[in-house]
Amino acid sequence: MKAVPFSLGLLSSLLLATTAAHAADTIKIGVPTSLTGPYVELGEEVKRGAQFAADEINAKGGIKGRKIELSFADEEGNPDAGRRVAEKLVRSGFRLLTGPISSAVGLAIGSQVEKWDALYISGINKSDRLTGEACNPRMFRANHSDSMDMAVIGPWLKTRKEANWVVMAADYAWGRDSAGAFSSTAGAGGKSVKSQFFAPLGTKDYAPYIQQIKDAKPEGMWVAIAGRDAVNFGIQAKQFGLMGSVFTVGQSFAVPSTIKGMGDVAEGVWGVVNYTATIDAPGNKAFVANWTKSFGKDPANFEAETYVAMLALFAAIEKAGTDEPGAVAKALSTISFDTPFYGKVTMRPADNQLLLPNYIGRVARVNGELKTVVEMTVPAADAVPPPSKDCKL
Numbered sequence: 001m002k003a004v005p006f007s008l009g010l011l012s013s014l015l016l017a018t019t020a021a022h023a024a025d026t027i028k029i030g031v032p033t034s035l036t037g038p039y040v041e042l043g044e045e046v047k048r049g050a051q052f053a054a055d056e057i058n059a060k061g062g063i064k065g066r067k068i069e070l071s072f073a074d075e076e077g078n079p080d081a082g083r084r085v086a087e088k089l090v091r092s093g094f095r096l097l098t099g100p101i102s103s104a105v106g107l108a109i110g111s112q113v114e115k116w117d118a119l120y121i122s123g124i125n126k127s128d129r130l131t132g133e134a135c136n137p138r139m140f141r142a143n144h145s146d147s148m149d150m151a152v153i154g155p156w157l158k159t160r161k162e163a164n165w166v167v168m169a170a171d172y173a174w175g176r177d178s179a180g181a182f183s184s185t186a187g188a189g190g191k192s193v194k195s196q197f198f199a200p201l202g203t204k205d206y207a208p209y210i211q212q213i214k215d216a217k218p219e220g221m222w223v224a225i226a227g228r229d230a231v232n233f234g235i236q237a238k239q240f241g242l243m244g245s246v247f248t249v250g251q252s253f254a255v256p257s258t259i260k261g262m263g264d265v266a267e268g269v270w271g272v273v274n275y276t277a278t279i280d281a282p283g284n285k286a287f288v289a290n291w292t293k294s295f296g297k298d299p300a301n302f303e304a305e306t307y308v309a310m311l312a313l314f315a316a317i318e319k320a321g322t323d324e325p326g327a328v329a330k331a332l333s334t335i336s337f338d339t340p341f342y343g344k345v346t347m348r349p350a351d352n353q354l355l356l357p358n359y360i361g362r363v364a365r366v367n368g369e370l371k372t373v374v375e376m377t378v379p380a381a382d383a384v385p386p387p388s389k390d391c392k393l
Helices: 003-024 040-059 079-091 103-110 146-157 173-188 207-216 227-239 256-266 282-295 301-320 325-332
Strands: 027-033 068-074 119-122 139-141 164-170 192-199 220-224 247-251 270-273 336-339 343-348 353-355 358-366 369-378
Touching: 027 040, 027 079, 027 301, 040 068, 040 227, 040 256, 040 282, 040 301, 068 079, 079 103, 103 119, 103 173, 119 301, 119 325, 139 353, 146 173, 146 247, 146 270, 146 358, 146 369, 164 173, 164 207, 173 192, 173 220, 192 207, 207 227, 227 256, 256 369, 270 369, 301 325, 301 336
Parallel strands: 027 068, 119 139, 164 192, 164 220, 220 247, 247 270
Antiparallel strands: 270 358, 336 343, 343 353, 358 369
């Protein structure tokens, strides 16, 4: 008779332990990003953005009592390496993925997530292919696409006097997409793109390209290069007398990491500004203050954009009530959530693109420090083109 209450007590303890263990289960998010290679500085930005978002929500108790656990892996800026480490993360239980820098890596991972029963949300990749012909129900974009950037470049370009342009871009998916989009946009605005030049990732010597650009005698130059490559190009272009003599505007070029690397060379460069710490919004001021307290510097664009991708995941997980990728994807396709600097944003289910405002700005001195200053703000209603007909969801 005494064994009965002992058994009931043991069963009760086991049930309580199981419930506690379930509540303590973490929500696992994998972050394959560039920890080596030409985009290593940008990979560090991704790490900070993801970790800041995770720490912030974990300090509030997590999502329904479950804390966020991150696992970082090196995609090396290489599609094959990215696919390999992403699959390893998925097999380790990290089935919600974000973080790749290169669009080529993002596309390589995104093409496999349905097969892996996983989910990928871009916080960096700009290639239109993600939300165009390569779109699928498990791949999302929480950042600005090439088309979104061109939607604000077009009207701005019409205000510029420069008629003849050249393009200098990275030789992979994003760079070529950006070059093509700019050339089409410029042509539609009555401008002429005389030449396009493409340099492989990791190029150390830009002298041959710079000389060809100088020989073309352009009035304006569109630059679609990022990371260390952007710094190398900018410094060499100044040394050879190109920067400063040709009006320069770019995509992912007038950003904090490049500005820091180029120094005074960056002053006066214009660009599409997807995020800057100088955005005049009450929420942004608080975000910048909290970020600076953690890292001792202003947040950069890739840090902020990664943060937004994480917020999107958090909102979708909470809405779905689970971290199962299929359910999260369904919730994510129509999610609306608040951000500290863009305001309330919504995912468009037709192509899994987050609808965002956009900005154009220039590098200028603010209290003696070079920063990107917003010169034009474009609301999401005008900054986001219609969904691509190539996307069939």
